[in-house]
Amino acid sequence: MAGPTGHTETQQHPIRLYLVAWGWLFVLSACSYLVDYFGLVGYLRWSLILMFMALKAGLIVAIFMHMAWERLAFSYAILLPPLLLLIFLGIMVSESNYTLFTRLAFFGAGP
Structure with a gap:
């Protein structure tokens, strides 16, 4: 009778995936700060800020919360x-x- 071995197989994502995600988060954050730096106003400003915010949130949810899989x-x-x-x-x-x-x-x- 074979008992449980205590060894479970888990899927490990490469560290490169997380580093690339962090890089993209840095780039998207820099872009959202540049919107204020260049002094954009009106609907263009808010559209860009909301777009960058949604992209960052989607990236965080997909990669770091493992929703992509x-x-x-x-x-x-x-x-x-x-x-x-x-x-x-x-x-x-x-x-x-x-x-x-x-x-x-x-x-x-x-x-």
């Missing part, structure tokens, strides 16, 4: 919440139009 978990944890947020955003936009039209009907268009 778990396809089903990746789709549920990463893709489902933004999809639900977009649905809720659409509901809020339609509700805001209803509220605006109701206020205009009862309170008038203003002076």
Whole structure:
């Protein structure tokens, strides 16, 4: 009767993968700081900052939280919440139009 050997096989990712991810995080952080350094304003500034933020968050989740190797978990944890947020955003936009039209009907268009 063979007992457990106590040896478990685990998958080890090469250290180069983590170093490359850290390098990309450094580059993306430098780019987000350059947005402020160059004095960009308006929608361009916020679009770039949010884009760099999303790229950094995606890289951290994919590599350091090992979501890149778990396809089903990746789709549920990463893709489902933004999809639900977009649905809720659409509901809020339609509700805001209803509220605006109701206020205009009862309170008038203003002076």
